[in-house]
Amino acid sequence: MQVFKFGGASVKDANGVKNLASVLQKVGYNNTLVVVSAMGKTTNALEVVINNYFNNKAELQSSLQEVKKYHNSILLDLFDNEHHAVFKNVSNLFDELNRFLDSNKSPDYNFVYDQIVGFGELVSTLIISHYLNDIGLKNTWLDVREYIKTDNYYRRSNVNWEDTQHLITTKFNTFTLNITQGFLGSDANNFTTTLGREGSDYTAAIFAYCLNAESVTIWKDVPGVLNADPRYFENAQLLNMISYREAIELAFYGASVIHPKTLQPLQGKEIPLYVKSFLNPEKSGTKVGKGTALEPDIPCFIVKKNQVLISLSSLNFSYIVEENISEIFSLLHLYKMKVDVIQNSAISFSVCVDNMYNNLDKLLQHLKAKFKxxxxxxxxxxxxxxxxxxxIQQLEQGKTILLKQLTQGTIQIVTQ
Known part of the structure; x- marks a missing residue:
């Protein structure tokens, strides 16, 4: 059993879908599960729909219509017959989305987010499954929500491994080509949940773990894992081999090629992960597995933009001690702040966080009651x-350094 994952960039248009089929034909698709993300920038477009649902009802239907038009143009490019069943099936999904928009009573943004955004993956996989069947790559479309069960921590749900293992073991047919969605799961009440942005890689790893797969391959528009994001750094180099441990470190610090949670289940069963180019599928790419930490042995650069640096000090110049730090972290947890780096001295504490849930103002108000x-x-x-x-010299050149922390093997720098 092998598991393939294709991201949104690989299926952003009809040619991308055709190329996915070509990749399967070149590398083989027997006993294969293909996990696919939403097409192109559909998740971003559905986030606009969600924002309009809460804040701008007048624009709601027009923003949803943009999503429909985008997918309809791909359908028309892939299928000659407008009476093909895929048109009706996709239309039914959008009708289901409209019914949710009309009937939902929940004011919980995170719940609503998960119920709406998942339609991107459902539509993309439905289109791809029909297309592959039409060209002779017979496959079964699976609703991933019937296999991956989670808690109800919407937008970043935690997998219920026991229920998920049972469902995949008992319901999954390993002797065929299967197509399913990345990113999604469902809770105990069968409401849609999501595993966090870029969670499709994690989906592939969950299935691989439960199926004892031979390997997982993530197909991307880059030749493999690079030592830096070429959008922000010049002369990025391909890493041929990375150990599980080093890859987990890179993912933890924000390397965008591999989702932070993806590697842990794979490491548990020593299932190798390959990152390859869907443009050159027969090239070796990068292998993540047991062995050398890095090959070649070079620095790896990671950048996370739009972060927040919060600096705290005691109001009366007393020490920042364990009790204070415990309270600070309780508040960071309460307001769902992802902590990326911390630094403290006798009377000060600094933390760089990701404000993905937009709770910064509430957090600051709470902190100001006890700290400067x-x-x-x-x-x-x-x-x-x-x-x-x-x-280090190359990175610091021309930047204003706000915080710098150096440990063995890793340096982190916060800049303005």
């Missing part, structure tokens, strides 16, 4: 793994 607080938004957090002096 300063806050800088839209900062950048740079991390270098396997650093050397040259790499």
């Amino acid at each position: 607080v300063s806050c800088q938004e839209n900062v950048s957090l740079y991390t270098i793994r396997n650093y050397n002096d040259k790499a």
Whole structure:
């Protein structure tokens, strides 16, 4: 059994869908599960729909119509017959989405988000499944929500491994080509949940773990895992081999190629992960597995934009001690702040966080009751793994350094 994952960039248009089929034909698709994300920037477009649902009802239907038009143009490019069943099936999904918009009574943004955004994956996989069947790649479309069960922590749900293992073991047919959605699951009440942005990689790993798969391959528009994001760094180099441990470190610090949760289940069963190019599918790409930490042995650069640096100090110059730190972290947890780096001294405490749930104002208000607080938004957090002096000098050049923390193997720098 092998598990393939194709991201949104790989199926952003009809040619992308055709290329996915070509990749399967070139590398083989027997006993294969294909996990697919929403097409192109559909998730972003559905986030606009969600925002309009809460804040701008007048634009709601027009924003939803943009999503429909985008998918309809792909359908028309892939299928000659407008009476093909796929048109009706896709239309039914959008009708289901409209019924939710009309009937929902919940004011919970995170719940509504998950119920709406998942339609991107449902539509993309439905289109791809029909197309593959039409060209002779017979497959079964699966609703991933019937296999991956989670809690109800909407937008970043935790997998119920026992229920998920049971469902996949008892319901999944390993002797065929299966197509399913990344990113999604369902809770105990069968409401749709999501595993966090970029969670489709994690979906592939969950299935691989439960199926004892031979390997997982993530197909991307880059030749493999690079030592830096080429959008932000020049002269990025391909990493041929990464150990599980090093890949988990890179993912933790924000490397965008591999989702942070993806590697843990794979490491548990020593299932190798390959990152390859869907443009050159027969090239070796990057292998993540047991072995050398990095090959070649070079620094790896990671950047996270739009972070928030919060600096706290005691109101009366008393020490910041365990009790204070415990309270600070309780508040960070309460307001769902993802902590990326911390630094403390006798009377101060600094933390760089990701304000993905937009709770920053509430957090600051709470903190100001007990601490002197300063806050800088839209900062950048740079991390270098396997650093050397040259790499640090190169990174710091021309930047205003707000915080710098160096440990063995890793340096983190927050800049304005």
